[in-house]
Amino acid sequence: MDMGFVLTQAISQAIGVTAIIYLLATMGLNIQFGYAGLLNFGQIAFVAIGSYAIGVFIIQWQGSVFVPNLWVAILYAILLSVLLALILGVPTLRLRADYLAIVTIAAGEIIRLIFKSTDSLGGAQGINGKMGEEFYAINPFPEQDRFDFGPLSYTRNDAWVVTVGWIVIALLLLLTWALMRSPWGRVLKGIREDEDAVRSLGKSTYFFKMQALILGGIFGTLGGIFWAIAKQSVQPDSFVPAFTFFCYTILILGGAARVMGPVIGAIIFWFLLVFVEQFLLLLISNGTITFLEPTQVGPIRFILVGLGLMLLIIFRPQGILGDKKEIALDAK
Amino acid sequence: MPNSAATHAVSELATVTAEPGVPKPDPLLVADKVNRHFGGLVAVDVDHVEIQRGSITALIGPNGAGKTTFFNVLSGFDKADAGSWTFAGNTVTNTPPHRLARKGMVRTFQLTKSLSRLTVLDNMLLGAGGQTGEGMLASLFPFTWRSQETKNTERAMVLLERFSLASKSKDFAGSLSGGQRKLLEMARALMLQPELIMLDEPMAGVNPALKQSLLDHIRDIREQGTTVLFVEHDMDMVRDVSDWVIVMAQGQIIAEGRPEIVMQDQRVIDAYLGAHHDQELTASGGSLTEEVTS
Ligand SMILES: Nc1ncnc2c1ncn2[C@@H]1O[C@H](COP(=O)(O)OP(=O)(O)OP(=O)(O)O)[C@@H](O)[C@H]1O
Ligand SMILES: [Mg+2]
Numbered sequence: 001m002d003m004g005f006v007l008t009q010a011i012s013q014a015i016g017v018t019a020i021i022y023l024l025a026t027m028g029l030n031i032q033f034g035y036a037g038l039l040n041f042g043q044i045a046f047v048a049i050g051s052y053a054i055g056v057f058i059i060q061w062q063g064s065v066f067v068p069n070l071w072v073a074i075l076y077a078i079l080l081s082v083l084l085a086l087i088l089g090v091p092t093l094r095l096r097a098d099y100l101a102i103v104t105i106a107a108g109e110i111i112r113l114i115f116k117s118t119d120s121l122g123g124a125q126g127i128n129g130k131m132g133e134e135f136y137a138i139n140p141f142p143e144q145d146r147f148d149f150g151p152l153s154y155t156r157n158d159a160w161v162v163t164v165g166w167i168v169i170a171l172l173l174l175l176t177w178a179l180m181r182s183p184w185g186r187v188l189k190g191i192r193e194d195e196d197a198v199r200s201l202g203k204s205t206y207f208f209k210m211q212a213l214i215l216g217g218i219f220g221t222l223g224g225i226f227w228a229i230a231k232q233s234v235q236p237d238s239f240v241p242a243f244t245f246f247c248y249t250i251l252i253l254g255g256a257a258r259v260m261g262p263v264i265g266a267i268i269f270w271f272l273l274v275f276v277e278q279f280l281l282l283l284i285s286n287g288t289i290t291f292l293e294p295t296q297v298g299p300i301r302f303i304l305v306g307l308g309l310m311l312l313i314i315f316r317p318q319g320i321l322g323d324k325k326e327i328a329l330d331a332k
Numbered sequence: 333m334p335n336s337a338a339t340h341a342v343s344e345l346a347t348v349t350a351e352p353g354v355p356k357p358d359p360l361l362v363a364d365k366v367n368r369h370f371g372g373l374v375a376v377d378v379d380h381v382e383i384q385r386g387s388i389t390a391l392i393g394p395n396g397a398g399k400t401t402f403f404n405v406l407s408g409f410d411k412a413d414a415g416s417w418t419f420a421g422n423t424v425t426n427t428p429p430h431r432l433a434r435k436g437m438v439r440t441f442q443l444t445k446s447l448s449r450l451t452v453l454d455n456m457l458l459g460a461g462g463q464t465g466e467g468m469l470a471s472l473f474p475f476t477w478r479s480q481e482t483k484n485t486e487r488a489m490v491l492l493e494r495f496s497l498a499s500k501s502k503d504f505a506g507s508l509s510g511g512q513r514k515l516l517e518m519a520r521a522l523m524l525q526p527e528l529i530m531l532d533e534p535m536a537g538v539n540p541a542l543k544q545s546l547l548d549h550i551r552d553i554r555e556q557g558t559t560v561l562f563v564e565h566d567m568d569m570v571r572d573v574s575d576w577v578i579v580m581a582q583g584q585i586i587a588e589g590r591p592e593i594v595m596q597d598q599r600v601i602d603a604y605l606g607a608h609h610d611q612e613l614t615a616s617g618g619s620l621t622e623e624v625t626s
Contacts, residue, residue, distance in 0.1 A: 178472050183457070183465030183481065190447050190458050196409065197445035197517075201459045202433030202524060203466070211468050257449075326449050326504065 006278040008151045014271035017158070017230045020165035021047070021223045023266035026247040026254075027172055028219030033248075034256035035180060036212035037192030039097055042088070042104030043247055045111045046081055046217040048239040050224020052115055053077030055127035055234035060120060070134040074225055081221035085214040093209045100213075108241055116236035126236055132229035136160065161230045168226070169263070172219060177259045179215075188212055189257070249309055255319030264320050272308065276301040341386030342575045350589025350597075353380035360385035360528055360559050361406070361437075366415030368398075368405050368583075375401040377583040378415070383528070388550060388560040390570045390591070393580035394603055399563045400442050402580065403532055407439040408432050420527060434461060436527030440534065442563070444513040448506030452497055455505050455516055456488035457481070459523030484523070491519045494549060496542070511538040515546070522553065529553060531562035535569055547573045571595060579603065 013019060025043050032038040057064075057073040067073050088107055092100045115121045139160040141147065147159040154162065179185050187208050190198040195205050228234050246269070254265025280297045283289040292300070318324050344357040359382035368376040376398045383389050391399050404410035406417060408429035416425040419437050427435075447455050463484070464470050465477030492498040495515040500508065505516060514534060521529055534550075535543055543566075550573055553560055564570050570577060570591060577594040579587040581603040587594055594600055 175472075179468070182471035182474070183463045183477060184468050184471035186450070186454055186458055187466055189450055189454075193447035193449055194445045196429075197441070197447060198458065199429045200407070200409075200433060200439055200441070200445075201520065202430050202438075202461055203458075204428075204430050215468075325507075 003282070004151070006275065006282055009278045010271045010275035012152045013274040014267045015162065015166070016270070017161060017165065017226075019266050019270040020162070020169065021227045021230075022243075022247060022250060022270070023169060023262055024172070024223030024226060025220045025243070026250045026262040026266060027169070027176065028216035028223075029244075029247050029251055030216075030256060030258075030262050031176065031179075031188075031219065032212055032216035034251060034258070034261065035185065035192060036188040036209060037097065038093075038209060038213060038216075039101035040104045040213065040216065041101045041241070041244055042106070042108035043216075043220045044239050044241060044243040045084060045088075045104065045108040046220030047224035047227065047243065048108070048111050048115065049080050049084055050077045050221035050226075051228040051234045051239070052121065052127075052224075053080055053221075054131050054225055054228035056121055058131045059127050059129040060122070070132050070229075077221055077225050078218055081217050082214050085210070085217040089210045089213045093206050093213070105241060105244075108239070108244065112236055112239045115239075122234060122236065124236065127234045129232070131232055131234075135164075135229055161226075165226055165230075168222065172222075173259055173263070180259065184208075192257075252319055253309065253312060255321030258319070258321040261319060261321050268320070269305070273301055273305055276304050341384055345384055345387060345575055345590065348384075348589075350587070350593045352585045352588055354382075354588065356382040356384040358385045359383060361417065361419050361561070363406065363417040364415060366402070366405060366417060367413050368401055368410065369413055374583045376405060376412075378402065378580075378585055381578060381585055381588075383559065383561055384576060385559050386554065386557065387575040388554050388562070388573055389576045389578060390574035391561060391563045391578050391580060392565070392567075392570055397580040397603075398583040399580055400532055401583075403439055403530055403563065407437065407530060409439075433524060433526075436524075437530070438521045438524050438526040438528070439530035440514075440517045440521050440532055442532040442536070444510070444517050446505040446508065446513040446516050448504060450505055451502055452492065452505050452508070452516060453485070453488060453501040455520050456492065456501075456523055457484055459520040460484040460487070461524050488519075488523060491522055494552075495519045496545070511542065514538055515542075518546075518549075522558075526558055528559045528561065531560065533563050533565065535564055535566050543569065567595070 025047050028046065029040060029043050032040045053076055054070075054073055057067040057076060058070060061067050067076070088100070088103055092103050116124055136157055139156065141156050141159050144156065147154045147156065180188075187198060187203050191205050191208060198205050250265035250269045251262055252265070253269055254261035254263065277297055280289065280292065280300065281294055284292055284294055284297070318326065341358065348354055348356060361383040363378055363381050365380070366376055366378045367374070391402070393399055401410065405412045408427050408431070411426055416423060418424060419432070419435060422435070424432060424435065424437070447458070450458070463477065464480055470476045489498060489501065492501055495518065497512060497515060497519065500512070505513065508516060514537060518531060518534055535546065538546060547569060550560055550562070574591050577588060577591045578585055579594060579597075579600050586603060587597045587600050589597070
C-alpha cells in the first residue's frame with residue numbers, strides 16, 4: 001500500500017460504477033431542482049424503482065411471459081418511474097414548493113419499507129442473482145481476464161459496465177443541453193425564478209413542472225437500473241434518504257443548473273471520499289496515525305467531506321461551475 | 333384602424349354618466365357582484381363594473397382599498413368568494429391565470445416579478461405566446477422553432493428599445509434597478525400582444541423623466557388597440573393619461589367617471605384625505621382613515 005495505490009483507488013472510484021449511479025440520479029435532480037426549482041428530496045425512490053423493477057422482473061418473475069427479457073424489464077422500469085412521478089406530482093405540484101419536498105422524502109422511505117417487508121419483492125434479504133445477462137452477452141470486449149487503462153484495471157464485465165454507463169451519461173448530457181437551451185428550458189428556468197410570473201405570461205406551469213419531475217425521475221430510474229445490472233444485487237437498505245442528500249451535495253459541489261455540474265460534482269465527490277479513506281488507511285498502516293482504528297475511517301471520511309462542503313458553501317456557494325454573479329442576485 | 337378605434341372608445345365615454353357601476357357602450361371586461369373576504373375583512377365587494385374597450389382606465393383608491401386583491405381575483409391569481417366576470421363576452425370567472433393570459437388578458441404585479449437569473453431578453457422571450465419550442469419534444473429540434481425565436485427576438489428588441497432597456501438585454505434581470513424591473517415587467521407583458529393589460533402601480537419607483545415617456549408608452553399601447561387598466565397613486569399621472577377613473581375604497585367602487593369629474597367628487601377627496609366627511613361614502617358607512625401615500 002502506497003500513495004500510488006491510494007490515487008489509483010480514488011481515480012477508479014471517481015469514474016466507477018458507484019459514481020455513475022450517483023451521477024445519473026444527480027443529473028435528474030439537476031433538471032428538477034437546478035433548472036425547474038423543484039425540491040425533490042426523494043430521488044432515491046426513482047432509483048429504487050429502477051433497481052427493483054430489474055430485480056423483481058428478472059429474478060422473482062423469472063420465465064414470466066410478461067417479461068421476456070431485460071429490455072422489456074427496462075421499459076417497464078421507465079413506465080413505473082413515470083407512474084411514480086405522476087403519483088407524487090399530481091397532488092403536490094399545484095401547491096407550494098415545500099409540499100413536494102415533504103411528499104417525496106416520505107415516498108422514498110415508504111417505497112424502501114414496502115420492498116423490505118414484502119417477501120415476494122425480495123424482503124429484507126433483497127434480490128440476488130444474475131440480472132442483465134442479455135446486457136453482458138453483448139459485451140464487445142475481447143475475451144480476456146483484465147483490461148488495463150493506464151493505472152486502472154477492470155474485469156471484462158466491469159469494463160463493459162463502465163463504458164456503457166459513461167456512454168449513457170454522455171447521451172443524457174447532450175439531451176439536457178439541448179433541452180435547456182430551448183424555449184422549453186427557458187420556461188423551466190422561469191418557473192424556478194418565479195412561478196406566478198410565468199403563469200401570468202400564459203404558461204401552464206403545472207404541466208412544465210410535471211414534465212421536469214418525470215424526466216428527472218427517469219434519469220434516477222436509469223441509475224437504479226444500472227445499479228442492479230452492475231452489482232447483480234438489489235438490497236433494500238441501499239435506498240436510504242442519505243442517497244438523495246449526497247446527490248444534492250454533488251449537485252451543489254459541481255454547480256446547479258449547469259449541464260456539466262453533476263459530472264464535475266460526482267467525480268470530485270467520489271475522488272475525495274475514496275482518497276481520504278485510502279489515505280487515512282495508508283497512514284494507519286504505516287504507523288503515522290496511531291489514534292485511529294481502520295474501522296473508524298469510514299465515518300471519519302464523511303466528517304471530513306462534510307467539513308469540506310461547508311467550506312465550499314461559505315467560500316464558493318455557486319459550486320465549481322457556477323457563476324458567482326448569479327448567486328448574488330438571489331440576495332436581491 | 334386601431335387609432336380611430338381608440339379615439340372612438342374615448343369619445344364614446346364622453347356621454348357616459350359618472351356614477352358607480354355605470355354601463356359602458358363597448359365593455360371589454362364586466363364584473364358582477366365580486367366578493368373576496370379574508371376572515372372578517374371584506375377586501376373586495378364590487379357590485380358591478382365595466383371597462384370600456386380601447387380606453388385607458390385608472391383604478392385608484394387609498395392603501396388597502398382592495399385594488400390589488402381585485403386585480404388578483406380578476407386575473408385568476410386569487411379565488412373570489414362570490415361573483416362572476418366576463419372578458420370579451422366570455423365568462424372567465426375563476427379561470428386560471430395562464431388561460432386568461434392566452435385569451436388576451438395579462439397583468440403585472442405591484443411587487444415586481446422579474447425573473448432574476450434569466451437575462452432581460454429571456455424575460456421578454458418568455459412572454460411570447462404560442463411558441464413551438466416550448467413543447468418538450470419540439471424543443472429538441474431547433475429547426476422547428478428557430479425562425480419563430482428570431483421573430484420574437486426582433487419584437488422583444490423593439491419593445492426593449494421603447495422602454496430604454498435595449499442596452500441591458502444581455503444582463504441578468506436581477507441586476508436591474510427597481511424602476512427598470514417595472515419597465516421590464518410591462519414590456520414583457522406586451523410581448524403577449526394582449527387585448528387588455530392590467531398594470532398594478534406601473535409608475536411606482538420610476539423616475540420623473542422616465543415617467544413622462546412611460547405615459548407616452550401607455551398611450552401608445554392604447555393606440556395599438558390594447559385596453560389598459562391600471563392602478564396608480566400618482567394623481568397627476570392619472571389625470572394626465574386616463575380616459576376614465578374608477579375609485580375604490582374599502583373594497584367597494586365609490587365613484588367613477590372622467591378624471592376631471594372624479595377628482596372633484598367630494599367622496600373621492602374624503603376617501604383620500606380621510607377628512608371629517610359629512611357624507612356616507614360606502615353602503616356600510618364606514619369611516620375612511622387611510623392616508624394618501626403618493
Ligand atoms: N392574503 C391576504 N390575507 C389577508 N388579508 C389580505 C390579504 N391580501 C389583502 N388583504 C387585505 O385586503 C385589503 C385590501 O388589500 P389590497 O392589497 O387589495 O389593497 P390595495 O388597494 O392594493 O392597497 P395598496 O394601494 O396599498 O397597494 C387590505 O386590508 C389587506 O390587508
Ligand atoms: Mg395594491
